[in-house]
Amino acid sequence: xxxxxxxxxxxxxxxxxxxxxxxxxxxxxxxxxxxxxxxxxxxxxxxxxxxxxxxxxxxxxxxxxxxxxxxxxxxxxxxxxxxxxxxxxxxxxxxxxxxxxxxxxxxxxxxxxxxxxxxxxxxxxxxxxxxxxxxxxxxxxxxxxxxxxxxxxxxxxxxxxxxxxxxxxxxxxxxxxxxxxxxxxxxx
Amino acid sequence: xxxxxxxxxxxxxxxxxxxxxxxxxxxxxxxxxxxxxxxxxxxxxxxxxxxxxxxxxxxxxxxxxxxxxxxxxxxxxxxxxxxxxxxxxxxxxxxxxxxxxxxxxxxxxxxxxxxxxxxxxxxxxxxxxxxxxxxxxxxxxxxxxxxxxxxxxxxxxxxxxxxxxxxxxxxxxxxxxxxxxxxxxxxx
Amino acid sequence: xxxxxxxxxxxxxxxxxxxxxxxxxxxxxxxxxxxxxxxxxxxxxxxxxxxxxxxxxxxxxxxxxxxxxxxxxxxxxxxxxxxxxxxxxxxxxxxxxxxxxxxxxxxxxxxxxxxxxxxxxxxxxxxxxxxxxxxxxxxxxxxxxxxxxxxxxxxxxxxxxxxxxxxxxxxxxxxxxxxxxxxxxxxx
Amino acid sequence: xxxxxxxxxxxxxxxxxxxxxxxxxxxxxxxxxxxxxxxxxxxxxxxxxxxxxxxxxxxxxxxxxxxxxxxxxxxxxxxxxxxxxxxxxxxxxxxxxxxxxxxxxxxxxxxxxxxxxxxxxxxxxxxxxxxxxxxxxxxxxxxxxxxxxxxxxxxxxxxxxxxxxxxxxxxxxxxxxxxxxxxxxxxx
DNA sequence: TATGAATGAGAGTTCATTCAT
DNA sequence: GATGAATGAACTCTCATTCAT
Numbered sequence: 001x002x003x004x005x006x007x008x009x010x011x012x013x014x015x016x017x018x019x020x021x022x023x024x025x026x027x028x029x030x031x032x033x034x035x036x037x038x039x040x041x042x043x044x045x046x047x048x049x050x051x052x053x054x055x056x057x058x059x060x061x062x063x064x065x066x067x068x069x070x071x072x073x074x075x076x077x078x079x080x081x082x083x084x085x086x087x088x089x090x091x092x093x094x095x096x097x098x099x100x101x102x103x104x105x106x107x108x109x110x111x112x113x114x115x116x117x118x119x120x121x122x123x124x125x126x127x128x129x130x131x132x133x134x135x136x137x138x139x140x141x142x143x144x145x146x147x148x149x150x151x152x153x154x155x156x157x158x159x160x161x162x163x164x165x166x167x168x169x170x171x172x173x174x175x176x177x178x179x180x181x182x183x184x185x186x187x188x
Numbered sequence: 189x190x191x192x193x194x195x196x197x198x199x200x201x202x203x204x205x206x207x208x209x210x211x212x213x214x215x216x217x218x219x220x221x222x223x224x225x226x227x228x229x230x231x232x233x234x235x236x237x238x239x240x241x242x243x244x245x246x247x248x249x250x251x252x253x254x255x256x257x258x259x260x261x262x263x264x265x266x267x268x269x270x271x272x273x274x275x276x277x278x279x280x281x282x283x284x285x286x287x288x289x290x291x292x293x294x295x296x297x298x299x300x301x302x303x304x305x306x307x308x309x310x311x312x313x314x315x316x317x318x319x320x321x322x323x324x325x326x327x328x329x330x331x332x333x334x335x336x337x338x339x340x341x342x343x344x345x346x347x348x349x350x351x352x353x354x355x356x357x358x359x360x361x362x363x364x365x366x367x368x369x370x371x372x373x374x375x376x
Numbered sequence: 377x378x379x380x381x382x383x384x385x386x387x388x389x390x391x392x393x394x395x396x397x398x399x400x401x402x403x404x405x406x407x408x409x410x411x412x413x414x415x416x417x418x419x420x421x422x423x424x425x426x427x428x429x430x431x432x433x434x435x436x437x438x439x440x441x442x443x444x445x446x447x448x449x450x451x452x453x454x455x456x457x458x459x460x461x462x463x464x465x466x467x468x469x470x471x472x473x474x475x476x477x478x479x480x481x482x483x484x485x486x487x488x489x490x491x492x493x494x495x496x497x498x499x500x501x502x503x504x505x506x507x508x509x510x511x512x513x514x515x516x517x518x519x520x521x522x523x524x525x526x527x528x529x530x531x532x533x534x535x536x537x538x539x540x541x542x543x544x545x546x547x548x549x550x551x552x553x554x555x556x557x558x559x560x561x562x563x564x
Numbered sequence: 565x566x567x568x569x570x571x572x573x574x575x576x577x578x579x580x581x582x583x584x585x586x587x588x589x590x591x592x593x594x595x596x597x598x599x600x601x602x603x604x605x606x607x608x609x610x611x612x613x614x615x616x617x618x619x620x621x622x623x624x625x626x627x628x629x630x631x632x633x634x635x636x637x638x639x640x641x642x643x644x645x646x647x648x649x650x651x652x653x654x655x656x657x658x659x660x661x662x663x664x665x666x667x668x669x670x671x672x673x674x675x676x677x678x679x680x681x682x683x684x685x686x687x688x689x690x691x692x693x694x695x696x697x698x699x700x701x702x703x704x705x706x707x708x709x710x711x712x713x714x715x716x717x718x719x720x721x722x723x724x725x726x727x728x729x730x731x732x733x734x735x736x737x738x739x740x741x742x743x744x745x746x747x748x749x750x751x752x
Numbered sequence: 753t754a755t756g757a758a759t760g761a762g763a764g765t766t767c768a769t770t771c772a773t
Numbered sequence: 774g775a776t777g778a779a780t781g782a783a784c785t786c787t788c789a790t791t792c793a794t
Contacts, residue, residue, distance in 0.1 A: 414775080415777055421775075
């Protein structure tokens with residue numbers, strides 16, 4: 001019956017590492033196979049193509065993150081608390097699973113091209129959250145898309161700085177400071 | 189014949205358009221040549237390789253922007269004014285030369301891989317600016333890299349939202365609002 | 377378990393169907409296994425390779441046909457009767473086991489490449505038959521190979537036309553007409 | 565401007581030779597390139613794929629033959645003369661351009677799979693010819709498709725026998741004999 | 753200087769075959 | 774005996790780059 005499928009995990013981790021280091025197009029399927037210590041044809045049993053692999057390892061953690069994000073939001077009452085929880089979730093994930101997060105952050109515009117229309121991203125949730133808080137007077141009146149852009153951009157630039165070595169601190173220790181700082185941008 | 193300079197310009201504009209639409213690796217030199225209406229071998233007289241072209245059209249506007257940025261900074265006294273001027277410069281450039289700016293914004297992490305070490309980016313200027321302002325008490329005490337990340341991320345996410353169609357307004361009309369908003373994050 | 381013979385039969389029928397539809401090289405062992413509802417590795421317990429399978433299912437019915445043909449010939453006295461019997465045998469087999477016959481007819485030149493030298497085909501029997509009949513004065517003097525080519529080509533083109541849909545009638549009802557017609561070519 | 569395209573001819577001749585010897589699927593594009601003494605990518609400048617090449621070198625001579633056949637038919641009055649002319653045309657072509665004809669004859673069922681629906685073959689012309697001759701009383705009443713099958717099969721099996729070494733004579737010297745013989749099958 | 757036919761290294765992918773279970 | 778996950782040789786095809794014209 002053959003042994004359990006450890007191979008798929010190896011392939012994913014290898015791909016993740018190489019995609020972050022060299023980009024998707026800069027990585028060959030042969031390199032992935034070699035690093036994962038599997039045969040060259042093995043990844044094609046799990047993913048139809050290199051593209052499909054690149055998309056799958058983008059989509060899986062993002063979808064999981066989105067689900068967690070929705071759950072997290074429900075657990076907090078005020079926008080400020082929600083915002084803090086989201087930032088925390090981002091930074092904890094980053095420190096916990098850096099390869100995956102680096103890939104999500106750096107491949108964003110590359111993989112976006114393959115995104116199916118109507119694909120749900122954290123941005124849509126953030127926009128909705130802002131709009132709801134505005135009706136409750138928690139967030140000052142302003143274009144919700146603009147607010148989302150500013151928050152989203154600010155919060156996610158911090159791990160990118162860490163990837164590039166500009167920031168060394170553990171991001172989990174920066175949750176409060178970042179939250180307080182970005183909160184100033186939108187508080188009523 | 190007839191203005192070799194024009195051919196080079198055509199190549200650059202064609203490459204810019206295609207690189208933004210399909211990514212650098214997703215664009216073939218043949219497609220660039222076809223769009224630029226030049227022979228397939230012509231771009232190799234102007235650029236050593238496709239990579240060199242991709243880098244050149246990234247580096248040129250970025251270096252120019254950096255020079256302008258340094259000049260702009262000198263023209264203003266306070267950090268708040270400097271910040272406003274920088275944001276304005278960004279957004280004016282975006283609305284004036286969208287292909288080039290889209291490329292700079294979307295290819296950032298892709299082309300970054302080819303960046304020579306010690307390459308000067310707007311980030312280093314921003315960090316320096318923040319640190320100077322902190323000694324003058326204009327900006328509140330905080331990690332300058334963190335401050336730069338937050339400002340940089342926030343300001344540049346706005347045009348990215350516009351590229352993806354989330355924002356439609358002319359960014360030049362948003363300079364003041366964005367400046368005021370991000371300023372709140374760092375003001376003393 | 378449970379009738380290993382049945383599995384082999386399933387494999388053969390599946391291969392036959394697919395080889396006729398898509399050609400030998402156009403059919404994968406996985407497709408054969410899927411259609412035969414057996415594991416991917418199972419056919420390799422019965423046949424050394426895909427080639428061996430392709431040859432076996434070509435050789436088996438052909439050898440059987442040849443044996444029948446020799447028997448049939450002995451049962452008839454005159455060449456005309458023998459010819460009729462052969463045509464009948466062909467057309468009955470075609471209508472009885474169309475997959476196998478289609479494969480024999482269509483894969484002829486493809487599988488011929490794998491034919492061992494000195495392999496006995498219906499052609500050699502036909503040539504011998506013609507030569508014998510010529511000595512008896514039943515068949516007019518002419519090159520026996522040429523006569524065989526004309527008879528063989530004419531008789532077998534009919535089922536090929538049926539495969540391609542040009543002829544719809546049951547070939548068993550055409551035995552007499554075809555025999556009479558081709559007989560005219562060689563009768564003394 | 566580069567020299568004239570001798571390369572395409574070389575590719576065609578190489579492909580023809582190898583396709584006949586080893587079959588289309590049994591021939592690699594590398595082998596074709598090597599035999600044609602061109603780079604491996606060169607054939608793809610002329611043909612979109614190996615399949616397209618296989619089809620093109622099947623279609624080109626067949627279409628040319630068809631055109632010649634139509635012209636030939638018009639030059640003769642009686643069916644018998646037309647038939648003789650067609651046989652002659654076939655056998656002259658075979659002796660003149662054996663690689664091409666061998667390919668047409670042996671790859672028939674293989675390439676047929678790629679044939680566009682409604683593709684005109686010599687068979688349709690033959691059928692039409694027979695039907696016309698039947699109304700004029702030249703050909704005896706019989707199913708025209710059957711008549712075509714018998715004639716077509718008989719006439720073309722002769723060069724196939726020659727390919728397999730069963731016949732050695734120059735086919736051009738057999739035109740009259742073959743014509744007379746197959747004519748017996750259908751004459752009124 | 754500009755061209756585009758030609759190149760060939762190297763990419764993604766397939767699939768007959770193996771073998772541990 | 775049967776299975777199907779794994780393999781990797783070998784395939785078709787792409788495309789950045791060269792260079793004779």
